[in-house]
Amino acid sequence: MKKIFAIALGILAAIGGFVDIGDIVFNTAAGATFGYELLWAVVVGVGGIVTYAEMCGRVAAVSERAVFDAVRERLGFQVGLVALISAQFVNLMTIAAEVGGVAIVLQLLSGLPYRALLVLGVLALALALWLMPFGWIERVFGYTGLALLVFAVAAIKLHPDWAQVARGFVPKAEAENLAVYGYYVVGLIGAAMVPYEVYFYSSGAVEERWRPQDLGVNRANALVGYTFGGILSFALMISAGALLLPEGINPEHLGSVALVAEAPLGQIGLILALVGMLFAISGAAIDSVFAGAYNLGQFFGWEWGKYRHNSGAPRFTLAWAVMLLLGFLIVVTGVDPILVTEFSVIFSVVALPLTYVPILLVANDRAYMGRYGNGRVGNVFGVFYLVVLLVVAVAAIPLLIASNMGQG
Amino acid sequence: MNQIDLGLGILDHQLVDSEGHHCGKVDDLELEGIRDGSPRVAAILTGAPAWRGRGSLGRLAAALARGRTVRIPWEEVKDVHAEVELRRSAAELRLSREERARRIVERIPGASL
Numbered sequence: 001m002k003k004i005f006a007i008a009l010g011i012l013a014a015i016g017g018f019v020d021i022g023d024i025v026f027n028t029a030a031g032a033t034f035g036y037e038l039l040w041a042v043v044v045g046v047g048g049i050v051t052y053a054e055m056c057g058r059v060a061a062v063s064e065r066a067v068f069d070a071v072r073e074r075l076g077f078q079v080g081l082v083a084l085i086s087a088q089f090v091n092l093m094t095i096a097a098e099v100g101g102v103a104i105v106l107q108l109l110s111g112l113p114y115r116a117l118l119v120l121g122v123l124a125l126a127l128a129l130w131l132m133p134f135g136w137i138e139r140v141f142g143y144t145g146l147a148l149l150v151f152a153v154a155a156i157k158l159h160p161d162w163a164q165v166a167r168g169f170v171p172k173a174e175a176e177n178l179a180v181y182g183y184y185v186v187g188l189i190g191a192a193m194v195p196y197e198v199y200f201y202s203s204g205a206v207e208e209r210w211r212p213q214d215l216g217v218n219r220a221n222a223l224v225g226y227t228f229g230g231i232l233s234f235a236l237m238i239s240a241g242a243l244l245l246p247e248g249i250n251p252e253h254l255g256s257v258a259l260v261a262e263a264p265l266g267q268i269g270l271i272l273a274l275v276g277m278l279f280a281i282s283g284a285a286i287d288s289v290f291a292g293a294y295n296l297g298q299f300f301g302w303e304w305g306k307y308r309h310n311s312g313a314p315r316f317t318l319a320w321a322v323m324l325l326l327g328f329l330i331v332v333t334g335v336d337p338i339l340v341t342e343f344s345v346i347f348s349v350v351a352l353p354l355t356y357v358p359i360l361l362v363a364n365d366r367a368y369m370g371r372y373g374n375g376r377v378g379n380v381f382g383v384f385y386l387v388v389l390l391v392v393a394v395a396a397i398p399l400l401i402a403s404n405m406g407q408g
Numbered sequence: 409m410n411q412i413d414l415g416l417g418i419l420d421h422q423l424v425d426s427e428g429h430h431c432g433k434v435d436d437l438e439l440e441g442i443r444d445g446s447p448r449v450a451a452i453l454t455g456a457p458a459w460r461g462r463g464s465l466g467r468l469a470a471a472l473a474r475g476r477t478v479r480i481p482w483e484e485v486k487d488v489h490a491e492v493e494l495r496r497s498a499a500e501l502r503l504s505r506e507e508r509a510r511r512i513v514e515r516i517p518g519a520s521l
Contacts, residue, residue: 063490064490064491065490069422069490072420072433073416073419073420073421074416076419076420076462077420077435077459077462077463077465077466077469078462078463078464078465078466080420081465081466081469082465130516130518130521131518131521297430299433300432300433301422301423301430301431301432301433301454302430302432302506303429303430303506304430309519309520309521310513310516310518310519310520310521311510311513311514311519311520313506314506314509314510314512314513314514315506315509317509317513318509318512318513367413367416367417368490
């Protein structure tokens with residue numbers, strides 16, 4: 001009973017922790033541009049994160065290795081270093097986007113100046129990172145992020161044409177502007193499979209000392225948690241499609257995203273949407289900051305982890321502090337966080353295969369995994385997503401240019 | 409110990425000292441007896457300068473990073489599984505204990521949280 005309860009709580013945290021600024025931006029923009037037509041791309045992305053996270057969690061539980069341990073052991077120093085540098089570049093852009101997003105939402109809530117809120121937001125994040133034990137971070141932001149379920153209510157209240165919604169789950173590309181369509185497909189898959197989530201998830205599994213008997217928890221978190229988290233993405237796209245597309249509004253600002261919940265639900269909808277966004281994006285900021293420090297610690301063999309006290313893993317502590325500071329410095333220049341978000345998602349897609357491949361290799365290696373290696377189902381999905389990732393990685397930058405970042 | 413693949417089973421693995429502290433990676437291996445046809449691992453090399461043996465990117469990284477190479481004789485290795493377990497503490501083996509970073513972090517209140 002106690003175990004079921006713990007699993008349920010873990011799933012809830014995974015749902016609330018699923019959405020970050022990349023999902024918010026790409027799902028609402030895709031809904032406002034193409035209505036429900038791109039729901040299938042979210043399904044592909046969610047399937048990808050489930051597959052990838054489940055493998056990473058299993059590798060962590062069975063072989064006690066987090067992602068960048070496996071990357072370095074499998075790819076060696078040179079290729080591993082390239083993977084590390086590209087992952088850190090993407091992480092840094094993600095941190096900048098999330099930190100900027102936190103400040104925007106704070107501004108929508110308070111009306112105070114953006115840069116002051118940026119400083120305040122970063123200080124609050126640093127304090128949370130410094131003081132909170134690992135379990136809290138996952139839980140607190142995961143649960144509060146559940147306020148985003150208000151978008152599911154909004155989606156229903158907006159009375160979308162459900163037959164058309166259903167048709168959105170079938171892939172087809174008959175759009176006028178194929179480059180824009182393709183750009184959003186790549187963005188939606190990338191936003192769902194954003195790599196920091198997986199680095200954080202696998203390192204967390206090592207932090208919590210998962211063992212093979214925890215594989216059930218891993219499967220529940222990855223499969224159920226992320227699948228239901230995907231529902232939040234559907235809700236964002238459906239409600240944006242129902243409200244913003246007919247009005248011809250392009251959500252270039254997070255304010256118009258909150259409007260999607262306010263229109264059908266009034267003041268309470270607006271507040272729940274903003275609070276949900278604040279905690280979901282703050283949680284993502286913290287996860288991505290830690291992900292950057294985890295990667296460095298694992299690649300160079302430092303003491304790492306939140307279960308060690310701050311000075312017990314000093315390089316790790318300094319690494320996350322520097323990552324947060326650099327992210328802050330990027331957005332404090334005044335660059336639009338939404339623009340940074342789009343770049344971070346597109347570049348994460350380009351870098352993804354470098355960390356996906358070693359995990360797929362290790363998950364198949366009986367010397368590491370014993371009888372817990374990938375089974376047939378695991379490999380069908382694993383290889384399918386390898387192909388998806390390679391195609392998407394190659395197409396990402398050309399589509400970014402051809403579609404003028406989705407502007408057509 | 410069972411049969412180990414040096415390339416995949418030891419190189420680039422985590423070093424853990426007798427107290428359970430992470431203290432670097434197996435950055436390179438020192439082999440001996442290659443000419444007389446009975447090669448064996450003489451020592452583990454760890455630390456930034458040891459990256460010089462890891463290709464051109466390794467040489468570049470070694471030139472940019474600070475640090476020293478520590479040579480750990482193979483006799484100091486207790487066990488090899490996911491991690492390479494050492495018989496003695498990092499301090500005794502003169503491995504990094506991250507002292508410089510620790511001094512900075514310890515100046516901040518709440519460092520032991």
